[in-house]
Amino acid sequence: MSITFKLEQDGKKWHAYCPELHSCHTFGSTKKEALAHLKDAVMLYMEDEIDNQSLKAVITVIEVNKPKKKSHV
Secondary structure, eight states: OOOOOEEEEETTEEEEEOTTSTTOEEEESSHHHHHHHHHHHHHHHHHHHHHTTOOOOOOOOOOOOOOOOOOOO
């Protein structure tokens, strides 16, 4: 799962959110503070999802074949 952090100025404050995680929004007086609050919010969101067993993980398996050595006959 890829999570995007977005920061937007909202008057004198900064709005921080993750579009992939619905209802995961926060604010801060500075970009740095908003980002720190968002990190905390994402951790709480994930903990809640795990506790409720509602987190849907996507697992991708990629098989890589080694190239065959050329035989000289």
